[in-house]
Amino acid sequence: MRWSNSFIPTRKENPREAEFVSHRYLVRGGFVEQHASGVYTFLPLGRKVMLKIEKIIREEMNRIGAQEVLLPALTSADVWKQTGRWESFGNDMFKLKDRWDRDLALAPTHEEIMTLLAKEHLKSYRDLPQIWYQIQTKFRDEPRPRGGILRVREFSMKDSYSFDATWEGLDESYEKHREAYLNIFKRAGLNVIVVKASSGLMGGSDSEEFMVLSGSGEDRIVHCKKCGYSANVEVAAARVGKEVVPSKFQRKEKVHTPSVRTVEEVADFLGVEPALIVKSLLYVTEDGRDVLVLIRGDYDVSESKLANVYGANLHLATGEYITKKFNAEPGFIGPIDAEVDEIIADESIKNLNNFVVGGNRNDYHIVGVNLEDIKITRFVDIREVKDGDICLECGGELSLENAIEVGHIFKLGTKYSVSLEAYFTDKNGEKKPIIMGSYGIGVGRIMAANVEVNHDEKGIIWPYSIAPFEVNIIEIDPKKTQEETQAIYKELKGKGFDVIWDDRELSAGAKFKDAELVGFPVNVVVSPKKIGSGTVELQIRKTGEKFDVKKEELVSKIRSVRKEL
RNA sequence: CGGGGCGUAGCGCAGUUUGGUUAGCGCGCCUGGUUCGGGACCAGGAGGUCGGUGGUUCGAAUCCACUCGCCCCGACCA
Known part of the structure; x- marks a missing residue:
């Protein structure tokens, strides 16, 4: 892609309303644009990052045998009423009426719809287990959208659902997801910690959240540095930290x-x-x-x-x-x-x-x-854990930290299969409710969390795996080096690199600034001076390193360097 | 829902307290020229119903009322 023909509206100044780092840089870098409170347009660069994240998710989901489907976002009210969530979601759900005055809802999640699909088709223990997933837009009328793309009202979510005949089966499906999720976040460049969580509106027994530590996060998690115990403060348990000095009051x-x-x-x-x-x-x-x-x-x-x-x-x-x-x-x-x-x-x-x-x-x-x-x-135990409380597991000291929730997995059990009557027949001919799990990842959250965690004062530092382009060729003087740069561009493309060529008629400084703001992991600088002797300069965004490379060695050098990014 | 802040050119802002001719500045944009390794320079140019509606006034970006939108904090911890 030539930059001169691309739609990448970068800006020099922070948008007025943006206070969070990810919000600022994603808007300034030309990734997203706000349409309304908690509703965003994805521009070409933002869309590319999202697609790369989705690709990683699909690969890891497919690896555990999950199958992709696509459910409707516009749903009839009946199912929600059957499970009681028409009421329990309340105003968080976008509700609307059609021309016949029938109630509809924009789905905030898909347990109900997915369970209906299972009910229709999974009749025998022989049909189980199954894992179905989708990557789809969810709608939630959040009381307060926040932090640009961190908490929004319309967002892309990967949600999957497991259907098992036994509780052991559920445990297995759950474990598979846990593994897949750890792979996904790792590949997407995020360090996550897994914490015990509250299952809230989803119901069910166990649930765990995947958290990225960040001051911008709105979740508080309790963490033990000694043994690694981690839990959302909503469910965290602990021993009181501070003993009380004996009372001076001797009688009532x-x-x-x-x-x-x-x-x-x-x-x-x-x-x-x-x-x-x-x-x-x-x-x-x-x-x-x-x-x-x-x-x-x-x-x-x-x-x-x-x-x-x-x-x-x-x-x-x-x-x-x-x-x-x-x-x-x-x-x-x-x-x-x-x-x-x-x-x-x-x-x-x-x-x-x-x-x-x-x-x-x-x-x-x-x-x-x-x-x-x-x-x-x-x-x-109804006490909110405090900094300095004592870990029940190991006696270590607990600390509280902010984190961004990027994934959440639930053992639902039979809550939805019972209320929607999704039964299967087991080996003995008995009817039993399907045992379910549900598992979600916020795709846009991965993107925003990444920026919150990986940036500096100049802009974003994308991990190689989800960068909008892997390599950016900065051409210092487009009039003088066109042929040589085109040759380099073609070679890199030919070797499979995702590359953009900054051929704009701008000063070198402006191109460097844009490159740093957008956050390409690898930049190749082509200048008239150096190209004469057959060399180009490589700039690594993450480390700030700059070094000259012979044209012939460029591909192998990038290949060796990208493993660290 | 409660509190605070904001809305003036595509973007970022000044002007509003104390009403007064053609509403400014920077960036961006267009034309021409000179530049080309850290957001270039010179010359010329285009671009605004001052969020909206109603009111006060000889006169409103500025005062009043209502309203729409956006951001931040909080949502009852006694």
Whole structure:
């Protein structure tokens, strides 16, 4: 491809709205352009990168015996209603009506549609196992799109689904995907860590996420440097890190604490550490039961963990509700004599003695309280892990880091096959629900995460495998070296390199800047001076190395150097 | 949904506080010429319903109301 004939609209300046590195560079490099909030156009370079990522994905999926299909994006509402996700997705799903006033949805994922296909055709244990996948556009009406292409409302996703007759079979399909995913991310130039995750709206038992560590990520993951334990903070478990100094309160008594509400204020006022305060939070379950949740003052409740105990639709009670129920404002409520349906406690308060709780009366707290003073129904782990907590596996110290989720795999089990009645007949003639898994990769996320991780102040540094072009020929003075450059271009093309030839009538500096911004891994500089003696210059984007190479050795040199890129 | 910020030429911005002739600057674009190893130079040129609607005023990019769009933070942690 000659650059002079290409559509590569690079820009010198950052777009006004772009704050994330990947957003800035992908727009400035002419890869993508914004159409609306969370909706992007892919320009030729962006499209090329996406296709290269897809090629890697297809190769690795095919390698585990998966077969590619393409399901509709425009779907009828019925299936979603059958599995309950018409409601549970709620506003996250783009819903529309056709001219007959029938409900339709733009699919945010495809468990339902894929299960229907399986139901239709997988009737016998002899038909199993199967793995089907597609690479397709998904639509999710995100409450807040973010970071350019990192969180969008229309995006390309590789999703696959496994269908097995046995639980062992599911384990195998899951393992195959896990391996394939590790290969895919590695080949696409990403270091991922696999973390235990919450399965959320997908349902099912086990799930793991593939995470790329990056400050721009919106997920928080817990990581143990000693043993490698990793989990999304939504599900991570740990031992409390900091022990509490013995309490100075020797007996239980009510203390006047005027206008002292938050844990920090109470701790300050009483002259104790926040860990000695037991926070009381009132939650209301889906069926309207009041649950008082107790947790050590220096910790936060993890609502995703709580949701795993009580179901997704649990919510924190409003201030008015609390005031009405307790006759005390939030900030002064506590577990002693509380009239609620259940009191549960996080394990963090198990070893506390003579601690402080709200007095269930405005401007009062109770000090010197012990566990036997409270009617706790059960202890559960509902605490969000903090930096410095202790690893349950090895006793090492845990740290929290931000990460971008690029893949997620689920053992779904029979949730969808049961609700959509996808049964097969086993060896003994018995009808059984197909056992399923579902597995997703965000194609655009791979692209964006790559830029977040691989860049410098000059621009993007693409890994060789997914670069928009592998080699860029920078011609310093197009009028003087046309024939020689064309010969080099043809040779590289002939040897199978994906190469672009920057033949534009621009100053050398401008071409270098563009090359660095767009991020070609290998640049070949052809100048009148050097070509006379039969040499060209090679520039390696990743290392910044520059060195002269004889024309005849160019191909072999690039071949040897690309292995490192 | 709550909070904050922004919308002026293709892109990035100034001008808005304190209303006043033809709305500026840089980059990009077009024409001609000179250049050609780090975003070249000279000369000439094109390009704007100042997000939209309504209002105040002799007069609105500027003031008021409504509205559309975009970005960032947060979404009840007592």
